[in-house]
Amino acid sequence: MDSPILHSLFENTTLDHSIARPVYLQLADILLDCIKTDKLRSGQKLPSTRDLAGLLQINRITVGKAYEELQMQGWLESFVGRGTFISAHLVDHEPETLTSSRHNPAIKKAGFRIPFQNYPDKATDIFIPELHLDDGYPDPSLAPLKELYRAYRNQLTRGGLYHRFGSYNDPAGPQYYRETLSDYLNTTRGLKTTAQNILSVRGTLMGINLVCTALIRPGDVVVSGIPGWKRADHNFLHAGARHIGIPVDEHGIVVETLKEICRTQKVRMVYVTPHHHYPTTVSLRIDRRLELLRLANEYGFIIFEDDYDFDFHYKHRPLLPLASADENGMVIYCGSFSKSFSPAFRMGYLVGAENVIEHLAQVRILLDRQGDHMLDNAMATILQDGTLQRYTRKAIAIYEERRDLFCGLLTDQLSDAVTFTVPEGGMTVWTTFADSINLESLAQKALRKGLLISDGKTHQYPDYSSNSIRLGFASASKDELTRSVAILKKTL
Structure with a gap:
């Protein structure tokens, strides 16, 4: 050497x-x-x-x-x-x-500055016990997973491999899916769309983020109800918008407050969940719906309509979306199939005027060149053959039975501790606990007994406080609901 x-x-x-x-x-x-x-x-x-x-x-x-x-x-x-x-x-x-990576731990902190913003807590890998009264998730055991798998597999075995796998396609989504979804929405929701009014996205959050990126500028005013969905609220703040919260009562957002805001400042967008307001589950009353549309036409603001669980309504037929009455292209309508299958399936869509969808598709390329065209087309197949519609009818009947049982258990077992209104739709009960009950402590004690519930923090705001949480009933069997309420009673 x-x-x-x-x-x-x-x-x-x-x-x-x-x-x-x-x-x-x-x-x-x-x-x-x-x-x-x-x-x-x-x-x-x-x-x-x-x-x-x-x-x-x-x-x-x-x-x-x-x-x-x-x-x-x-x-x-x-x-x-x-x-x-x-x-x-x-x-x-x-x-x-320049130290050795072989002898040092993984880097925990970057050497550059990260701008601070008060983002919501990310979902953590907490232990999920057998019993859970969640945020309002579906029961995946009811979903037509075999039919979706079969439809997806067929996408992989058909001809035209280069067209399907060898090149990029329309960022708005495959034509077959958009045409099928357009027909479905027109039939079930009273919309007036063609394929050009549809943009495929990976769930509601992506739809909100895409609209904020493409249409909201720093300083724009965005209005939504309080309490609301903090995932949406933080998207507005991330876009640099000035977020204004307005009250929510038993008839939905108080539109009269919105009118007062519009008289004094320029509103760019109003975010609303009119069918079942998140988190309280109340429906926006018809007079407020009409007034909201009138204000949008008068003051020129966007209505972002998040219709996250349209299909699941029990008392009567679902209320038609605001988008069905929109004649001036003021509404961007957002829906999701996650409530039909599972949050693990990221399938959603935006509906809007053709030039809005074209603009959003161009911006989407910067984030995600295109969605999962294979999954989109598989979904189109089970929409077209009626599989999803049959599943929805079956699930509605089962979820309604679970709702009735759960609300009966709450009344019989916990009437001295909770108050609630039986929801007309959705998958959860907005439940208010007595002021003497600490929800954070209750959630911790229940978890130790094998029951997962919310601690209520996600629904607290600086100027709003309610000792309330969402107790989801759809994802649990009747036996699990009975055992869950028994644990709550014992814990209380």
């Missing part, structure tokens, strides 16, 4: 033949570590592959592959007849400025 210093550098090197990482990459890691810690410096010659192989008692080819790996990455350079050297393009540095 050319240098006793290099000999001492490598003589204690150990390579582990029992682990999955190839030996040549282990050697490359060691060499890179020596370069980063200045044990090997710019321009320094490395031992020949024969010498280093003999010292380490490995195959010469292995050393050559390690050298080639680092040479391709730019750390080494090789010259015919002269040997292999540490790249002359590397600037010598202090050892502490």
